[in-house]
Amino acid sequence: MRRVPIAVILVCFLFCSCTSHQTEEGSTAVADQPAPSPAQNGTLVVMLGTGTPNPDPERSGCATAVITGGQAYLVDCGPGVVRRAEAARQRGIDELDMPNLTRLFVTHLHSDHTAGFADLILTPWVHGREQPLVVYGPPGIKSMTDHILAAYAEDIGIRLHGNQPQNEPGIAVEVHEIVPGEIYRDENVNVTAFAVPHGAWKHAYGFRFDTADRAVVIAGDTTPSDSVVEACSGCDVLVHEVYAKTGFDGRPPDWQAYHKASHTSGIELGEIAARARPKLLVLYHQLMWGATEEELLAEIRQSFDGDVAFADDLDVY
Numbered sequence: 001m002r003r004v005p006i007a008v009i010l011v012c013f014l015f016c017s018c019t020s021h022q023t024e025e026g027s028t029a030v031a032d033q034p035a036p037s038p039a040q041n042g043t044l045v046v047m048l049g050t051g052t053p054n055p056d057p058e059r060s061g062c063a064t065a066v067i068t069g070g071q072a073y074l075v076d077c078g079p080g081v082v083r084r085a086e087a088a089r090q091r092g093i094d095e096l097d098m099p100n101l102t103r104l105f106v107t108h109l110h111s112d113h114t115a116g117f118a119d120l121i122l123t124p125w126v127h128g129r130e131q132p133l134v135v136y137g138p139p140g141i142k143s144m145t146d147h148i149l150a151a152y153a154e155d156i157g158i159r160l161h162g163n164q165p166q167n168e169p170g171i172a173v174e175v176h177e178i179v180p181g182e183i184y185r186d187e188n189v190n191v192t193a194f195a196v197p198h199g200a201w202k203h204a205y206g207f208r209f210d211t212a213d214r215a216v217v218i219a220g221d222t223t224p225s226d227s228v229v230e231a232c233s234g235c236d237v238l239v240h241e242v243y244a245k246t247g248f249d250g251r252p253p254d255w256q257a258y259h260k261a262s263h264t265s266g267i268e269l270g271e272i273a274a275r276a277r278p279k280l281l282v283l284y285h286q287l288m289w290g291a292t293e294e295e296l297l298a299e300i301r302q303s304f305d306g307d308v309a310f311a312d313d314l315d316v317y
Contacts, residue, residue: 043068043214045237045317046093048084049076050284053112060084060313061112062285064218064239067095068211069188073103074120075207075218081116082123088314098127099170105184105191106137107220108204109144118148125170126159132172136183136191138203142175149173178205188212194231196222199262206231217278221285223261224268229276237317238278242269244296247289263287266299273304284311 044067051059061078065085072095074081085096094100101124107113121133135141149156159166176183184191190210198204198221206219208231215235219228222241232238245265248256263285264272273281281304288296293310300308309317 043209043211043216044093045216045239045282046088046096047239047282047284047311047313047315047317048074048081048088049078049116050286050311050313050315051078051080051112052285052287053110058313061115062221063113063116064284065093065096066189066209066211066216066218067093068209068214070095071103071186071188072096072100073105073189073191073209074101075105076107076113076220077104077116077120078112079115082119084313088316091314093316098124099129101129102131102133103184104133104135104137105193105207106135106141107196107206107218108138108198108201109140110201110221113221114144117144118152121145121148121171121173122152122155126166129170130167132169132174134174134176136176136178136193138205139177140203142177145173145175180205192231194227196220196225196227198222199258208232208235217276221262222264224264224272228272232276232278234277234279236279237282238273238276238280239282239284239311240264240269240272241285242266242283242296242300243287244289244291245299246295247287247291251289259287266296267302270300270303273300273306278306280307280309280317282309282311282317286310 046065046067048065049060049063051061060080062076063078063081064075066073085101089096156171160168178193180193180195182190183193188211192208193205196204196206196219204220206228209216216237217232217235218239241263243259243263243265245267248259297308
């Protein structure tokens with residue numbers, strides 16, 4: 001795993017299962033080792049997909065897992081989510097075993113955040129999930145679910161009524177279309193949804209997860225927003241999208257207009273983080289357009305001097 005933290009807090013967090021070395025700049029990079037055990041480290045944030053709509057083979061579509069109390073809570077289901085979950089399981093996070101993928105929270109319905117939804121409905125069921133997949137998301141998520149189930153009706157029917165051993169409850173999907181506020185609570189976590197501005201989308205959300213030991217905020221796709229500042233307010237981990245202003249300046253004017261109305265630049269994110277005060281800021285959905293990681297971090301550092309991690313797929317925090 002590759003990290004770009006400034007202080008040693010992240011190293012302490014991963015020390016149980018990862019070796020590290022000092023970079024030339026003095027920050028700590030963590031070697032690619034099996035993921036830490038939730039039993040040892042409490043609540044974990046697992047980056048299942050850090051990509052964008054660009055088909056980068058190194059980055060799956062947006063998907064994050066909050067692991068706490070023996071349960072995985074997924075946020076978004078971009079393309080590749082199921083296979084990344086299996087890769088994380090093979091690194092030691094058993095909560096991401098296929099039968100355990102039963103809770104999903106969707107920020108908005110863009111394809112790079114939902115193209116893995118059919119896979120998440122079907123594959124864990126085929127591999128032993130015996131409970132319904134429970135989904136919380138914006139208006140439109142029920143229609144998307146119904147159409148996926150209709151599209152795969154023949155496959156589902158053959159698996160249920162052919163000669164393949166298969167259970168029926170695990171293919172069910174329980175859908176909740178949400179509004180801002182507390183949307184979920186169980187013995188492990190309280191989940192609060194908050195509205196974020198994202199281009200032309202009428203409904204886009206971020207989520208705050210409050211567990212026994214951490215507060216985790218996943219902002220989803222958003223322009224700079226007071227709602228993110230309010231939701232974090234000193235949270236342990238803020239996962240936030242970003243684009244490099246250095247690369248943005250070379251984009252065509254029509255694309256500049258789109259991205260400015262839909263996303264957050266490194267300079268803007270630094271300003272947001274300075275107000276939100278997360279203990280750790282995790283960057284994902286990084287739109288670089290030829291800019292370097294160092295250039296993006298320098299943009300953020302104009303306003304924010306806290307710990308920052310430039311996330312890759314399968315990184316754990």
